Amino acid sequence: MDKALLSGSMGMLLLKLLSEGDKYGYEMIEELRKQSKNVFELKAGTLYPLLHGMEEKKMLTSYEREVLGKTRKYYSITKEGRRVLKQKTEEWQEYSEAVLRVLALEG
Amino acid sequence: MVIGMNEYMEVLLEQIRCKRAWTMIEEEIRNHILDQAEANRQQGMEEEEALAEAVRDMGDPVEVGVALDRIHRPQTEWGMMALIGVVSLFSIFVQWMLGKENASLGQEYGIRHAAGVAIGYLVMLLVYRMDYSNIGKYAKRIGVLFCVFVFFVAGGLGMEINGARAWIHLGGSRLSVIFLMYLFIPIYGALVYRYRGMGWKGLGKCFGWMLLPILAAWKIPCMSLALALFLIMSLMLSVAVCRGWFPVCSKKIVAVYWILAAVLPVCFFLFIASIGNLAGYQQERIKGFLGMESAYVDHAGHLAVEYIRSSRLIGNSGKEIIDWLPEMGSDYILVFLASYYGILAALVAGVLILAIAAKTIHIAFGQKNQLGMMMGCGCGLVFEMMTLVGVLRNFGLIPATQIFFPFLSGSQTGVIVSYILAGIILSIYRYRNILPEEKTVLEQKPFCK
Numbered sequence: 001m002d003k004a005l006l007s008g009s010m011g012m013l014l015l016k017l018l019s020e021g022d023k024y025g026y027e028m029i030e031e032l033r034k035q036s037k038n039v040f041e042l043k044a045g046t047l048y049p050l051l052h053g054m055e056e057k058k059m060l061t062s063y064e065r066e067v068l069g070k071t072r073k074y075y076s077i078t079k080e081g082r083r084v085l086k087q088k089t090e091e092w093q094e095y096s097e098a099v100l101r102v103l104a105l106e107g
Numbered sequence: 108m109v110i111g112m113n114e115y116m117e118v119l120l121e122q123i124r125c126k127r128a129w130t131m132i133e134e135e136i137r138n139h140i141l142d143q144a145e146a147n148r149q150q151g152m153e154e155e156e157a158l159a160e161a162v163r164d165m166g167d168p169v170e171v172g173v174a175l176d177r178i179h180r181p182q183t184e185w186g187m188m189a190l191i192g193v194v195s196l197f198s199i200f201v202q203w204m205l206g207k208e209n210a211s212l213g214q215e216y217g218i219r220h221a222a223g224v225a226i227g228y229l230v231m232l233l234v235y236r237m238d239y240s241n242i243g244k245y246a247k248r249i250g251v252l253f254c255v256f257v258f259f260v261a262g263g264l265g266m267e268i269n270g271a272r273a274w275i276h277l278g279g280s281r282l283s284v285i286f287l288m289y290l291f292i293p294i295y296g297a298l299v300y301r302y303r304g305m306g307w308k309g310l311g312k313c314f315g316w317m318l319l320p321i322l323a324a325w326k327i328p329c330m331s332l333a334l335a336l337f338l339i340m341s342l343m344l345s346v347a348v349c350r351g352w353f354p355v356c357s358k359k360i361v362a363v364y365w366i367l368a369a370v371l372p373v374c375f376f377l378f379i380a381s382i383g384n385l386a387g388y389q390q391e392r393i394k395g396f397l398g399m400e401s402a403y404v405d406h407a408g409h410l411a412v413e414y415i416r417s418s419r420l421i422g423n424s425g426k427e428i429i430d431w432l433p434e435m436g437s438d439y440i441l442v443f444l445a446s447y448y449g450i451l452a453a454l455v456a457g458v459l460i461l462a463i464a465a466k467t468i469h470i471a472f473g474q475k476n477q478l479g480m481m482m483g484c485g486c487g488l489v490f491e492m493m494t495l496v497g498v499l500r501n502f503g504l505i506p507a508t509q510i511f512f513p514f515l516s517g518s519q520t521g522v523i524v525s526y527i528l529a530g531i532i533l534s535i536y537r538y539r540n541i542l543p544e545e546k547t548v549l550e551q552k553p554f555c556k
């Protein structure tokens with residue numbers, strides 16, 4: 001899939017994943033791959049700057065938890081994150097509906 | 108080209124200019140690579156191949172490092188710095204005018220205050236550049252040294268004024284140890300942080316550390332300082348308990364604590380008074396404040412109220428007050444402002460200081476790093492407490508007490524203490540995306556819901 005198409009919406013997808021429960025980085029990549037049926041193969045190198053940036057903007061918070069002897073950094077969505085998610089989802093729906101309408105005309 | 112995990116991390120971290128952030132980032136990325144390598148192994152890859160594939164999956168280390176560098180760099184809270192700058196200029200103007208109006212102080216007073224503010228601002232910038240987490244690292248040692256110093260001053264090293272041995276000479280200045288004691292508050296925040304996760308034992312230690320500066324204040328003696336320190340530290344401890352730092356506690360414990368906090372000091376005070384361990388002037392002050400027959404008359408308090416009442420909303424009240432009130436430049440600065448420039452000027456001063464206090468609390472509670480949160484919370488509470496007590500005193504609602512309006516008072520020690528506390532909060536903000544959280548296993552059960 002074209003990267004440019006994805007880049008703007010990746011934050012929204014991560015917020016959506018985290019709205020269903022706290023997750024750590026690796027878990028998010030796996031979940032995204034599964035739910036998108038292998039369409040979204042997010043590089044870890046793209047994921048962490050995104051997560052850290054969203055944390056700085058107070059959309060996420062993080063905490064460490066020890067699981068099976070490993071320290072994992074979990075991310076959790078905040079109230080601000082849920083607000084942004086709602087706004088981005090509405091924008092995305094409006095955009096995708098418009099695209100579909102135009103494509104239907106062409107069809 | 109295939110590069111190993113260590114090499115990948117080295118290239119990535121080299122892009123991040125702030126080395127203090129390296130530990131936090133490195134741990135997370137390394138764990139991710141190892142998770143991915145483990146998954147690759149489970150899919151049948153050889154160990155070496157699995158790791159190399161996991162590293163390749165990470166993407167370009169330079170690109171990732173540059174992106175992380177944009178986030179993890181020291182930050183400046185320009186809004187807070189500007190606000191403090193405005194208050195500083197306001198303070199210089201007010202004290203300059205006070206020196207001009209009051210012949211016994213003279214313009215030299217205004218110049219001395221301006222120099223104090225300039226030094227204070229520089230000290231604030233120095234503290235802001237320093238890593239506040241060092242206070243956390245050496246909190247116990249700093250705390251002990253601090254209290255021992257106060258005990259020495261109160262025990263005979265200091266100069267005695269009005270029955271309190273709390274002043275020391277440094278260079279050409281006279282410093283008030285009473286005001287310096289407020290610097291213990293961020294140290295206490297760091298101490299509470301150190302004991303988190305330790306249950307009742309930790310809570311007991313926090314309480315023990317609380318007693319040390321209170322006893323030092325008692326030794327001076329300065330009851331208002333002891334009470335202010337007790338209230339601020341109790342509030343900090345309550346925040347810690349409510350955030351689940353001490354898993355033995357619940358909301359009820361906080362409620363019980365505050366009931367005891369209200370009752371016990373009164374009982375203790377009555378006990379001390381009953382065995383005649385209070386100085387004569389202290390007994391008379393208390394009687395006077397309680398409306399009992401007393402030799403003590405709060406002249407300053409009565410005059411302050413009178414001058415506030417005769418003030419106009421804007422402009423001079425026309426009443427000569429300078430020679431009547433002692434400590435006009437520090438304790439009664441609002442009275443001066445209200446009398447000479449109107450109630451509105453006093454209101455502006457109060458709002459400016461409260462804005463700094465509110466901003467401090469806001470920065471503190473916005474911190475991910477819990478050490479920074481607790482230390483910042485303490486700094487904000489000092490500003491809030493001093494302003495509140497100052498306003499109450501200026502309106503004659505509480506007895507005479509040792510106060511300074513943060514940034515505004517003419518007290519040299521008050522000025523320095525204000526700027527040091529501001530420097531600490533700016534340092535906390537500066538390192539907010541850099542310092543890793545110290546690992547403490549806290550129980551996940553929410554205790555104060």
